[in-house]
Amino acid sequence: MNWQRSLEIKRNQSLKNKTTFKIGGKADFFSEPNDLAELNLVVSWAKKNSIPVSVVGAGSNLLISDKGVRGLVIRLNSAYFRNISLKGSCIEAGSGVTLPQLIQFVKNKSLSGSEFLAGIPGTLGGALAMNAGCWGKSIGDLVREVEVLDYAGNIKKIRSKEIKFGYRKTNLKNCIILSAVLKFKRGGREAIIRSIKEYILKRRNSQDLTFPNAGCIFKNPKSLSAGRLIDLCGLKGKSMGGALISDKHANFILNKGDAKAGDVLKLMRLIKTRVRKRFKVNLEPEIKIWGGTQR
Ligand code: EPU
Numbered sequence: 473m474n475w476q477r478s479l480e481i482k483r484n485q486s487l488k489n490k491t492t493f494k495i496g497g498k499a500d501f502f503s504e505p506n507d508l509a510e511l512n513l514v515v516s517w518a519k520k521n522s523i524p525v526s527v528v529g530a531g532s533n534l535l536i537s538d539k540g541v542r543g544l545v546i547r548l549n550s551a552y553f554r555n556i557s558l559k560g561s562c563i564e565a566g567s568g569v570t571l572p573q574l575i576q577f578v579k580n581k582s583l584s585g586s587e588f589l590a591g592i593p594g595t596l597g598g599a600l601a602m603n604a605g606c607w608g609k610s611i612g613d614l615v616r617e618v619e620v621l622d623y624a625g626n627i628k629k630i631r632s633k634e635i636k637f638g639y640r641k642t643n644l645k646n647c648i649i650l651s652a653v654l655k656f657k658r659g660g661r662e663a664i665i666r667s668i669k670e671y672i673l674k675r676r677n678s679q680d681l682t683f684p685n686a687g688c689i690f691k692n693p694k695s696l697s698a699g700r701l702i703d704l705c706g707l708k709g710k711s712m713g714g715a716l717i718s719d720k721h722a723n724f725i726l727n728k729g730d731a732k733a734g735d736v737l738k739l740m741r742l743i744k745t746r747v748r749k750r751f752k753v754n755l756e757p758e759i760k761i762w763g764g765t766q767r
Contacts, residue, residue, distance in 0.1 A: 496536025567597025
């Protein structure tokens with residue numbers, strides 16, 4: 473479908489390489505609008521045709537079904553949605569900006585506050601939608617304001633005090649995150665660089681990044697570590713098809729090359745069953761599962 477020369481809605485687009493897991497089938501429709509006007513056009517087209525809309529960021533916390541995803545998948549990957557600008561000790565950034573780009577930008581401005589996010593591969597929009605975090609902090613701590621587009625085509629600015637930031641969740645639902653204003657503190661560039669390096673090293677030492685993965689698969693149950701529970705069940709190294717529970721961090725599942733979503737889901741079911749049996753703990757997925765009957 474071609475409305476203007478640049479705006480395209482592609483049919484049957486493979487999503488596999490749009491996720492860090494490198495797993496999954498096709499989207500019925502896929503679009504990367506160039507700007508807000510084009511985003512509005514695709515969203516209203518989907519609404520008019522009763523087509524469900526999902527937004528994919530860096531696909532870093534996502535398992536896509538082998539059967540693919542029904543409806544329209546939008547990715548805000550154009551320059552318009554990847555703009556960053558400085559506003560005093562705040563920045564305004566588009567939702568398609570990746571966290572590594574954001575960290576690089578604020579580091580160069582000697583602004584401190586986002587160092588703890590170093591090593592997370594997601595986009596700002598994705599990170600905000602799920603309040604990504606680590607080391608006891610989360611991106612919600614930095615937010616001053618988020619701008620969203622609702623499915624009726626209205627743009628709204630939501631102040632941080634109106635947003636509920638929980639553990640890997642927010643109330644930013646039924647809308648598309650467009651941009652955010654984040655607040656920082658002035659800092660020394662050298663100290664910021666040192667801190668970023670330390671966080672990356674801590675992550676490399678504890679997590680398994682040797683093969684495509686989606687980060688931690690399950691949320692940590694209250695005051696427990698999912699990784700430790702899975703480890704204590706003796707499941708490290710267990711594989712199904714091309715999917716393997718990491719030997720280094722048991723809450724990581726690795727795609728050894730040709731893993732199917734079905735392989736990952738089998739491992740997830742095994743983990744849930746074993747952890748429930750041994751510890752009476754019900755593990756909840758941290759990753760989003762899209763498509764097929766698995767959504
Ligand atoms: N542990 C084991 N065996 C394992 C893995 C971990 O015994 O196989 C133990 C560790 O030795 C440590 C404890 O469990 O004593 C906690 O492990 P770790 O420090 O690796 O942190 P985590 O609780 O597994 C959480 C987040 C990570 C985040 C890190 C650092 C969740 C589900 N995970 O992991 O986030 O990077 O803390 O803050 O909240 C993600 O969101 O994708 C993610 C990986």
